[in-house]
Amino acid sequence: MKVALIGVGQAGGKVVERLTEFDAEMGFNAVQGTLAINSATADLQSLEWAETQLIGADRVNGHGVGGDNELGAEIMQSDIQEVLGALDGHVTSRAEAIVVVAGLGGGTGSGGSPVLVHNLKQVYDVPVYALGILPGRNEGSLYQANAGRSLKTIVREADSTILVDNDAWHEQGESVEAGFASINQQIAQRFGLLFASGEAVEGVGESVVDSSEVINTLRNGGIAALGYAKAAASEDSTQNIRSVMSVTRQALLTGTSLPEARVGEGALLVIAGRPASIPRKGVEKSRRWLEDETQSMQVRGGDFPLESDQIAALVLLGGVERSDRIESFLERARAAQKAEDESEKADPADHFADDRLDNLF
Numbered sequence: 001m002k003v004a005l006i007g008v009g010q011a012g013g014k015v016v017e018r019l020t021e022f023d024a025e026m027g028f029n030a031v032q033g034t035l036a037i038n039s040a041t042a043d044l045q046s047l048e049w050a051e052t053q054l055i056g057a058d059r060v061n062g063h064g065v066g067g068d069n070e071l072g073a074e075i076m077q078s079d080i081q082e083v084l085g086a087l088d089g090h091v092t093s094r095a096e097a098i099v100v101v102a103g104l105g106g107g108t109g110s111g112g113s114p115v116l117v118h119n120l121k122q123v124y125d126v127p128v129y130a131l132g133i134l135p136g137r138n139e140g141s142l143y144q145a146n147a148g149r150s151l152k153t154i155v156r157e158a159d160s161t162i163l164v165d166n167d168a169w170h171e172q173g174e175s176v177e178a179g180f181a182s183i184n185q186q187i188a189q190r191f192g193l194l195f196a197s198g199e200a201v202e203g204v205g206e207s208v209v210d211s212s213e214v215i216n217t218l219r220n221g222g223i224a225a226l227g228y229a230k231a232a233a234s235e236d237s238t239q240n241i242r243s244v245m246s247v248t249r250q251a252l253l254t255g256t257s258l259p260e261a262r263v264g265e266g267a268l269l270v271i272a273g274r275p276a277s278i279p280r281k282g283v284e285k286s287r288r289w290l291e292d293e294t295q296s297m298q299v300r301g302g303d304f305p306l307e308s309d310q311i312a313a314l315v316l317l318g319g320v321e322r323s324d325r326i327e328s329f330l331e332r333a334r335a336a337q338k339a340e341d342e343s344e345k346a347d348p349a350d351h352f353a354d355d356r357l358d359n360l361f
C-alpha cells in the first residue's frame with residue numbers, strides 16, 4: 001500500500017522519520033512522501049528523512065506549545081493553508097492512504113493532528129488514518145488528559161485510528177530516550193511491513209495480500225492495533241507450520257502495539273517470508289485460531305513474499321475499542337481530566353480543560 005506519511009509534533013516527526021528510513025533500507029518504496037509538522041524549530045532541525053513545515057511561528061516563535069493541546073489545535077487551524085500547500089508534492093496520485101502520526105499526550109501533535117485529519121478528509125479521496133501514540137502509565141496527568149481528549153476527537157475524524165502504547169515494549173532499566181528509540185524502531189518495523197505488504201508482487205500466487213485487504217480491515221473505523229512476531233524459517237515444512245502458528249499467537253498475545261487488546265472486530269493476518277517457507281496449512285490454521293481468539297467474524301489472511309530467513313506474522317486487529325485495554329486507558333484519562341479540572345478551579349488563570357470524557361464512544 002503506497003502511503004504518504006505526516007508526522008505532527010516531536011513524537012510524530014521522529015516516528016515518520018524512522019518509518020521512512022526503514023522503508024528505504026528495506027527497498028520497499030511504500031512510502032510516497034514524508035512531511036513533519038511542528039511548532040518547535042529545534043525538533044524539525046534534527047530530521048533528515050522528512051520535509052518539514054513549521055506552524056504557529058506568530059504565536060510561539062518556534063518554541064513549541066508546551067503541552068497546551070488547545071493551542072496546538074488553534075495553530076494547526078490557522079496555518080492549515082500553508083500545511084496543505086506543503087503537502088501538495090507529497091500526496092501524489094499514487095498514494096493509496098495518508099497516515100498522520102502523533103504522540104497524543106503532548107501539545108502540537110495531540111491538538112494539531114485531529115484538526116489536520118479533518119482538513120485532509122475534505123481535500124483527499126484516499127483513506128486518512130491516524131497512528132496515535134498513547135502516553136505510558138508513568139507519564140503525568142496532563143499527558144493522560146490530553147491523550148484522552150485527542151483520542152476522542154481523532155477517532156471521530158480519521159477513517160481508522162491505529163494505536164501504539166508507549167508501555168508496549170518497555171525494557172527494564174532503559175532510559176526514556178533509549179526507550180523511545182527502541183519503541184520507534186518497533187513501530188517502524190511493523191508499520192513499514194504492513195504498508196509494504198500491500199504492494200503488488202509479480203509472479204506469485206493469489207494468496208498474496210494486497211492494499212484493499214488492509215483498507216477493508218480498517219473499514220469500520222474506530223480503533224485498531226497491530227501485532228508482530230517473527231521466528232527463524234526451517235527447511236522442514238512441518239516445523240514451518242508450527243512456526244507460523246507460534247508467531248501468529250505471539251503477535252496477538254505478546255507482540256501487540258496495544259498490550260492486552262485481543263478482542264476486536266475484523267482482523268488481517270499477514271505472514272511474511274520466502275514463499276517456499278510459508279505453508280498454506282499453517283496459515284489457514286492460524287487464521288482460524290485468530291477468529292476464535294479475537295471473537296472476530298472475519299479474519300482476512302494473506303502472504304507477503306519476502307527474501308528472508310525468517311517467518312513473521314503481522315496481525316492488524318480492528319474494533320479494539322471494545323477491549324479492556326482501551327477501557328483502562330480511558331479511566332486513567334478521565335481521572336487525569338478530573339485532576340486537571342480541579343487544579344484549574346484552584347488556579348482560574350489556567351483555563352485548560354473544557355471538554356469531558358464521559359460517554360466517549
Ligand SMILES: Nc1nc2c(ncn2[C@@H]2O[C@H](COP(=O)(O)OP(=O)(O)OP(=O)(O)O)[C@@H](O)[C@H]2O)c(=O)[nH]1
Pocket residue numbers: 008009010011012014015038039040064065066067068102103104105106107108109110133134135136139143166180181183184
Ligand atoms: N514513541 C514515542 N513517543 C514519544 C517520543 N517523543 C515523545 N513521545 C511521547 O509523546 C508525548 C508527547 O508528545 P510530543 O510529540 O513530545 O509533543 P509535541 O506534540 O511536540 O507537543 P509540544 O512539545 O507540547 O509542542 C508523550 O506521551 C511522550 O511520551 C518518541 O520519540 N517516541
